[in-house]
Amino acid sequence: MTSTLALLGFFAACFLVACSGAVFRPDAWYEGLAKPRWNPPNWLFAPAWTVLYILIAIAGWLVWREAGFGLPLLVYAVQLVLNAGWSGLFFGMKRPDLAFAELVLLWLSILGCILLFAPISATAAWLMVPYLAWVSFAGALNFAIWQRNPRAA
Template sequence: MSEWLPLGVFFLACFATAASGAIFAPGEWYERLKKPWWNPPNWLFGPAWGVLFIMIAVAGWLVWRQVGFGLAMWLYGLQLVLNFAWSALFFGMKRPDLALYELIALWFAILACIFVFAPISPWGMALMIPYIAWVSFAGWLNYTMLRLNGPRPA
């Protein structure tokens, strides 16, 4: 039983991070933005992030079980904080320019997790691969929307 409690903590941390999408919801401002033709439908983002956050939680837990707290968990926490901040910048402050810079930092934090996780838990590392792929796509989408709308769209 005590083995599962830490997993619950990782799920709680990930879904607290996911709450940024509800706190800083897209809303009317986002609907008015020019978007590329390949922009996914709005309904896809919730399920995609839900699956990703489950994978991120399990990845963190697998690594924590092997090494406890240290560099790997510091990087893991950093990427969660950066993930939370993106919604605040893009939707909350309506600043796709700042959000893009922040997303680049998030991408490198995820990459660092992948490299640090690899020798500790191959499964933990593998569970982070879809996350960096989705964030790469999100970065291209953020960049494209910035080009279409400017740094401070009305």
């Protein structure tokens, strides 16, 4: 029972983080930005993030189950906070420059999770790899948008 409640807690935490993307959404400002040809359509982001948040929640839960709360889950919490902050910086404040800097920290924190999770649960570490890949892509996209729109920053 405790394990099931904990899993629900990890899903709830990821859901709260996802809410930042629901609050700060693409708008007319974003639509007017110059974007690279390889910019995915807006509809792709919600299903991609849904899958990623499920994987992130399960990864955190697996580590909690094996090791409890400690440094790995502290880094996990940091990456969740950074994840939640990106949408506010990019879409809310309309600052692709600050959003990119924050995204670099997010990327590093995800890598930190993977490295800290691996000795505890290889499965948890691997569940974070698609997230790192997506944030790598998002970082390249964020940087490309920032460079194409220097006055937007």
